[in-house]
Amino acid sequence: MTVKTAKATLPRSAALRRTPAKRSGVREQAAQTTRDNILRAATKVFARYGYDGGSVEKISHAAKSFDRMIYYYFGSKEGLFIEVLEDMYRRMNDAELKLTLDSEQPVASLTEVINFVVSYYSRNPEFITLLNTENLHRGKHIAKSERAREYSSPAIDIIRQILESGVAKGLFRADVSARNVYLLIAATGYFYISNRHTLSAFLGEDLQTPEALLEWRGFIISTVLRTVMLDPLMKP
Amino acid sequence: MTVKTAKATLPRSAALRRTPAKRSGVREQAAQTTRDNILRAATKVFARYGYDGGSVEKISHAAKSFDRMIYYYFGSKEGLFIEVLEDMYRRMNDAELKLTLDSEQPVASLTEVINFVVSYYSRNPEFITLLNTENLHRGKHIAKSERAREYSSPAIDIIRQILESGVAKGLFRADVSARNVYLLIAATGYFYISNRHTLSAFLGEDLQTPEALLEWRGFIISTVLRTVMLDPLMKP
Amino acid sequence: MTVKTAKATLPRSAALRRTPAKRSGVREQAAQTTRDNILRAATKVFARYGYDGGSVEKISHAAKSFDRMIYYYFGSKEGLFIEVLEDMYRRMNDAELKLTLDSEQPVASLTEVINFVVSYYSRNPEFITLLNTENLHRGKHIAKSERAREYSSPAIDIIRQILESGVAKGLFRADVSARNVYLLIAATGYFYISNRHTLSAFLGEDLQTPEALLEWRGFIISTVLRTVMLDPLMKP
Amino acid sequence: MTVKTAKATLPRSAALRRTPAKRSGVREQAAQTTRDNILRAATKVFARYGYDGGSVEKISHAAKSFDRMIYYYFGSKEGLFIEVLEDMYRRMNDAELKLTLDSEQPVASLTEVINFVVSYYSRNPEFITLLNTENLHRGKHIAKSERAREYSSPAIDIIRQILESGVAKGLFRADVSARNVYLLIAATGYFYISNRHTLSAFLGEDLQTPEALLEWRGFIISTVLRTVMLDPLMKP
DNA sequence: CATGAATGAGCTTTCATTCAT
DNA sequence: CATGAATGAAAGCTCATTCAT
Numbered sequence: 001m002t003v004k005t006a007k008a009t010l011p012r013s014a015a016l017r018r019t020p021a022k023r024s025g026v027r028e029q030a031a032q033t034t035r036d037n038i039l040r041a042a043t044k045v046f047a048r049y050g051y052d053g054g055s056v057e058k059i060s061h062a063a064k065s066f067d068r069m070i071y072y073y074f075g076s077k078e079g080l081f082i083e084v085l086e087d088m089y090r091r092m093n094d095a096e097l098k099l100t101l102d103s104e105q106p107v108a109s110l111t112e113v114i115n116f117v118v119s120y121y122s123r124n125p126e127f128i129t130l131l132n133t134e135n136l137h138r139g140k141h142i143a144k145s146e147r148a149r150e151y152s153s154p155a156i157d158i159i160r161q162i163l164e165s166g167v168a169k170g171l172f173r174a175d176v177s178a179r180n181v182y183l184l185i186a187a188t189g190y191f192y193i194s195n196r197h198t199l200s201a202f203l204g205e206d207l208q209t210p211e212a213l214l215e216w217r218g219f220i221i222s223t224v225l226r227t228v229m230l231d232p233l234m235k236p
Numbered sequence: 237m238t239v240k241t242a243k244a245t246l247p248r249s250a251a252l253r254r255t256p257a258k259r260s261g262v263r264e265q266a267a268q269t270t271r272d273n274i275l276r277a278a279t280k281v282f283a284r285y286g287y288d289g290g291s292v293e294k295i296s297h298a299a300k301s302f303d304r305m306i307y308y309y310f311g312s313k314e315g316l317f318i319e320v321l322e323d324m325y326r327r328m329n330d331a332e333l334k335l336t337l338d339s340e341q342p343v344a345s346l347t348e349v350i351n352f353v354v355s356y357y358s359r360n361p362e363f364i365t366l367l368n369t370e371n372l373h374r375g376k377h378i379a380k381s382e383r384a385r386e387y388s389s390p391a392i393d394i395i396r397q398i399l400e401s402g403v404a405k406g407l408f409r410a411d412v413s414a415r416n417v418y419l420l421i422a423a424t425g426y427f428y429i430s431n432r433h434t435l436s437a438f439l440g441e442d443l444q445t446p447e448a449l450l451e452w453r454g455f456i457i458s459t460v461l462r463t464v465m466l467d468p469l470m471k472p
Numbered sequence: 473m474t475v476k477t478a479k480a481t482l483p484r485s486a487a488l489r490r491t492p493a494k495r496s497g498v499r500e501q502a503a504q505t506t507r508d509n510i511l512r513a514a515t516k517v518f519a520r521y522g523y524d525g526g527s528v529e530k531i532s533h534a535a536k537s538f539d540r541m542i543y544y545y546f547g548s549k550e551g552l553f554i555e556v557l558e559d560m561y562r563r564m565n566d567a568e569l570k571l572t573l574d575s576e577q578p579v580a581s582l583t584e585v586i587n588f589v590v591s592y593y594s595r596n597p598e599f600i601t602l603l604n605t606e607n608l609h610r611g612k613h614i615a616k617s618e619r620a621r622e623y624s625s626p627a628i629d630i631i632r633q634i635l636e637s638g639v640a641k642g643l644f645r646a647d648v649s650a651r652n653v654y655l656l657i658a659a660t661g662y663f664y665i666s667n668r669h670t671l672s673a674f675l676g677e678d679l680q681t682p683e684a685l686l687e688w689r690g691f692i693i694s695t696v697l698r699t700v701m702l703d704p705l706m707k708p
Numbered sequence: 709m710t711v712k713t714a715k716a717t718l719p720r721s722a723a724l725r726r727t728p729a730k731r732s733g734v735r736e737q738a739a740q741t742t743r744d745n746i747l748r749a750a751t752k753v754f755a756r757y758g759y760d761g762g763s764v765e766k767i768s769h770a771a772k773s774f775d776r777m778i779y780y781y782f783g784s785k786e787g788l789f790i791e792v793l794e795d796m797y798r799r800m801n802d803a804e805l806k807l808t809l810d811s812e813q814p815v816a817s818l819t820e821v822i823n824f825v826v827s828y829y830s831r832n833p834e835f836i837t838l839l840n841t842e843n844l845h846r847g848k849h850i851a852k853s854e855r856a857r858e859y860s861s862p863a864i865d866i867i868r869q870i871l872e873s874g875v876a877k878g879l880f881r882a883d884v885s886a887r888n889v890y891l892l893i894a895a896t897g898y899f900y901i902s903n904r905h906t907l908s909a910f911l912g913e914d915l916q917t918p919e920a921l922l923e924w925r926g927f928i929i930s931t932v933l934r935t936v937m938l939d940p941l942m943k944p
Numbered sequence: 945c946a947t948g949a950a951t952g953a954g955c956t957t958t959c960a961t962t963c964a965t
Numbered sequence: 966c967a968t969g970a971a972t973g974a975a976a977g978c979t980c981a982t983t984c985a986t
Contacts, residue, residue, distance in 0.1 A: 034967095049288070049372075050286055050287075050288060050289075050369075050372050051286075051289075052285070052286060052288035052289040053286075053287075053288040053372075055958075055959065055960080056959080056960060056961085057958080057959085057960090066967085066968060066969085067960085067961085067968095068961095068962090068967080068968055068969080069967080069968080070960095071960090071961070071962080072966090072967075072968090076960080076961080077960065077961090129371075129372055131431060131434055132368045132371070132372065132430070133286075133372070134433070134434055135365075135368070135430060135431055135432070135433045135434055136285075136286050136289075136365055136368065136369070138433045139433030139434050139436070139437055142434060142437060143437065148437075153438065179439065180452075180455045183424075183427070183428065183435075183452075184424065184455075184459060186427065187423045187424045187426070187427030187428065188419075188420065188423045188424070188427075190423070190427055190431070191419070191422065191423030191424075191426050191427050192419065192423065194368070194371060194430075195367060195371055195426070196371070197370070197371045197374045197375030198367055198370055198371055198375050198378060199419075200375070201375055201378055201379065201384075202389065203415065216416075216419075219416045219420075222463070223420060223459060223462075223463045226459075226462040226463050227458070227459045227462050227463075264948085264949095266949085267948075267949060267950095270949080270950090291975080291976065291977085292976080292977060292978085293975085293976080293977090301950095302950075302951065302952075303952095303977085303978080304950075304951065304952075304978090304979085304980095305949085305950070305951090306978095307977090307978065307979080308948095308949075308950080312977080312978080313977065313978085502970085503969075503970060503971095506970080506971085521760070521844075522758055522759075522760060522761075522841075522844050523758075523761075524757070524758060524760035524761040525758075525759075525760040525844075527954085527955070527956085528955080528956060528957085529954085529955085529956095537971095538971075538972065538973075539956085539957085539973095540957090540958090540971075540972065540973075541970085541971070541972090542956095542957095543956090543957065543958080544969095544970075544971080548956080548957080549956065549957090601843075601844055603903060603906055604840045604843070604844065604902070605758075605844070606905070606906055607837075607840070607902060607903055607904070607905045607906055608757075608758050608761075608837055608840065608841070610905045611905030611906050611908070611909055614906060614909055615909065620909075625910065651911065652924075652927045655896075655899070655900065655907075655924075656896065656927075656931060658899065659895045659896045659898070659899030659900065660891075660892065660895045660896070660899075662895070662899055662903070663891070663894065663895030663896075663898055663899050664891065664895065666840070666843060666902075667839060667843055667898070668843070669842070669843045669846045669847030670839055670842055670843055670847050670850060671891075672847070673847055673850060673851065673856075674861065675864075675887065688888075688891075691888045691892075694935070695892060695931060695934075695935045698931075698934040698935050699930070699931045699934050699935075742946095763979075763980065763981080764980080764981060764982085765979080765980080765981090774946085774947060774948080775947095775981080775982085776946080776947055776948080776982095776983090777946080777947080778981095779981090779982070779983080780945090780946075780947090784981080784982080785981065785982090
């Protein structure tokens with residue numbers, strides 16, 4: 001890996017090309033398509049092979065483009081990876097924003113949030129492998145992204161509102177923080193998908209069947225509710 | 237990634253050299269030391285840089301040995317990685333076996349198991365990055381290990397005994413599986429360490445301080461107990 | 473030998489780059505020159521050192537280029553060797569096609585064919601060492617070439633026509649196959665050049681002097697004519 | 709290849725170990741066996757992969773011995789190859805010496821010599837690939853062998869006697885040299901086996917079937933007899 | 945007499961990147 | 966705007982050989 005040299009050249013060229021302001025003409029459209037193709041391909045390749053394993057050639061090939069185009073649009077491999085991460089966070093953000101919950105029904109809302117998280121993880125496993133890859137690199141790439149800071153996941157806020165509503169209704173206990181509930185949901189959903197390969201070998205069962213997933217989701221729901229509710233017996 | 241060049245079966249020399257029967261003489265001792273140094277260095281390097289990022293040269297340098305010796309003792313980079321995984325599982329296994337629990341006190345025992353898991357993860361973060369790396373590769377390396385199958389973690393059995401004892405004493409509910417409790421503990425402990433870098437950026441707080449870790453461990457304990465106990469109010 | 477690491481199918485880039493359609497601009501011309509230089513250098517190096525002894529570095533150095541360019545244009549060492557073989561066959565083919573024979577004079581024509589073959593072998597000894605190298609590898613490389621199948625040497629057809637003409641004129645016997653005459657000529661011409669080093673040591677004489685070559689060529693001619701003619705006394 | 713360094717060390721150690729004078733005890737017997745195993749394995753490996761492709765490790769593995777033993781007994785890879793060549797020549801020599809011919813029947817004797825040569829080549833194809841390998845190296849190894857000079861193939865002498873007998877009997881012409889007849893027989897027999905892989909692809913037929921071999925042998929016999937006999941019609 | 949351990953140069957190949965239109 | 970050509974460093978791995986008992 002030659003990340004060190006990439007660092008030196010990244011600011012200049014990457015800054016020049018990143019996110020072209022407007023795209024109207026035919027050529028601009030084609031260029032946008034090339035860029036998008038590369039970004040999509042890079043997401044898949046990095047998610048599948050990691051940062052080091054995801055070679056520029058693999059990506060340009062998957063995008064049916066050329067190595068050179070990656071440097072043209074993203075400045076460097078690292079610049080491309082950063083945009084992949086940004087894009088990944090943005091998509092998660094957007095999906096969370098689409099959640100419409102009834103604040104009058106905190107239990108149902110919380111269940112829905114869990115369903116959403118588990119379903120999002122299992123449907124977007126590349127979200128998980130990309131995050132693992134970035135954690136392997138100790139978050140050094142995302143630290144370079146200015147845009148990433150803008151995406152403050154609405155999830156915790158959503159959970160906070162649900163919890164407050166539940167407390168107000170005398171359903172939830174008041175001493176449980178939204179942050180911990182969020183981490184509990186994320187951890188249980190994430191771990192199950194993230195470690196499915198080693199766990200499958202370890203437990204001797206396939207964790208990816210729809211039944212297994214449903215069973216696990218049910219367990220998460222009951223765990224979260226028992227953690228949060230004053231009298232868990234009231235609900236399930 | 238260079239996984240494609242790795243051989244499916246270990247070469248002759250590696251097969252000959254793995255776990256030599258006797259080590260008595262001075263030179264044999266020195267050879268064992270060389271082998272051990274490589275294995276230890278490889279564990280660190282793979283945990284830090286992943287499989288692809290963990291180059292043979294980085295490892296041999298860290299082991300104060302030579303590239304060539306890696307092939308002499310382990311046959312290939314992949315062969316070395318497999319032994320690193322085996323060793324990692326073995327150490328976790330050994331640590332679990334050292335747990336001595338009082339079956340008369342299921343709540344205390346369960347708490348102790350949680351303490352052990354959280355503490356093991358936070359003290360051995362390379363365990364987590366190695367597992368993540370192997371999951372990125374879809375478990376293909378560990379699948380090639382015959383030895384890995386021998387290590388059936390005692391953790392689930394331990395938890396099963398605790399749960400049975402708790403049920404017998406009228407403390408725990410009977411409809412919670414040891415497998416799910418194990419996964420709950422593992423997930424919450426693992427996720428917190430595994431994703432500490434992206435989470436820290438995301439939550440805007442340092443998750444690695446002793447206080448933060450203690451707080452999270454307490455939350456796990458209360459969550460697990462609420463999930464498992466018939467009347468959680470009895471305990472805390 | 474590193475044949476095992478060579479890929480069965482040529483990589484993408486090589487397939488894309490082989491025999492580019494048009495070469496008009498200045499840079500395209502230069503690129504073609506680079507490609508040609510590598511091919512020519514590879515022919516020499518492989519002919520001199522064999523497949524295993526002919527290292528990529530030797531070739532790129534002789535071509536005044538870089539190792540990397542061999543992979544850029546030919547995909548692999550094996551891909552390059554295959555093209556060397558193809559090129560070698562093509563050149564032999566072209567040379568044979570330039571032979572213009574008088575079908576009214578079968579004896580003279582046959583003599584001319586022998587002269588051509590012996591002269592071609594002695595002037596292109598790399599043809600022989602390349603073929604020996606490929607036979608050492610049991611023809612595995614040429615078997616991968618699609619183009620090689622297109623070159624069906626005109627030599628046997630030429631000899632067949634000469635034989636038929638000779639038979640029609642009552643000069644040649646009818647029970648001698650063109651294939652055997654071809655093999656006889658090829659064998660005697662080839663062996664003399666191919667084994668010149670060990671034969672020289674063995675026979676204690678230099679086989680490469682013009683006189684020795686001429687003497688051997690005369691012997692081949694008389695042998696072939698005696699094999700083919702009804703009454704060999706008529707000719708010499 | 710590091711032949712240059714081998715050269716420097718070869719004389720000393722090789723001279724010390726080569727052909728131990730007498731072997732009587734049990735240990736000496738075992739040592740002799742190890743030596744023979746290596747020599748036999750080396751013959752196969754060099755014949756199959758050539759000099760460069762025939763690695764020391766391949767040989768020691770095939771001999772079920774260790775790399776080190778090759779240096780112990782033969783000094784270097786080159787020293788081993790030289791002994792392989794010497795052994796190969798010696799075996800050919802011995803086989804030729806076993807030929808018992810009736811000098812009263814020159815035609816039958818010549819036919820028998822041809823049968824012997826063709827049969828020897830087809831039964832010992834490693835003789836051919838080793839010779840090709842040595843010719844690729846321009847005879848440089850055999851030139852270093854003192855012993856090789858002792859083996860002056862009896863074949864030419866045998867043929868000379870047959871020719872003289874045939875001339876004396878008024879069967880053979882007097883202007884054909886034994887050397888040329890020898891080369892004619894060797895060339896036709898050798899080429900057919902040596903180039904069988906490329907020829908098979910080229911001619912589109914399998915040259916190794918017993919029928920094809922017999923047919924070719926018959927053609928060689930008729931060609932040689934027509935070359936040698938005053939009136940070839942008398943015999944076949 | 946025999947051999948496991950060690951060595952460094954060299955192998956083929958892939959890497960991320962820049963050049964030059 | 967787009968891209969084929971070029972580049973050198975570094976990757977994983979194998980080589981023949983020597984060391985040290």
